[in-house]
Amino acid sequence: MWHLLLHFFNHQTHHCxxxxxxxxxxxxxxxxxxxxxxxxx
Numbered sequence: 001m002w003h004l005l006l007h008f009f010n011h012q013t014h015h016c017x018x019x020x021x022x023x024x025x026x027x028x029x030x031x032x033x034x035x036x037x038x039x040x041x
Contacts, residue, residue: 020030 016033020033023030
């Protein structure tokens with residue numbers, strides 16, 4: 001079961017990367033996407 005969960009979350013990361021690439025190619029600044037650098041609260 002953990003294989004499926006790992007694949008699910010890793011695949012979401014793949015699509016998030018594709019989306020940020022497309023937005024960047026359209027000339028938009030996507031900003032910081034690292035969770036470590038996102039503001040709290």
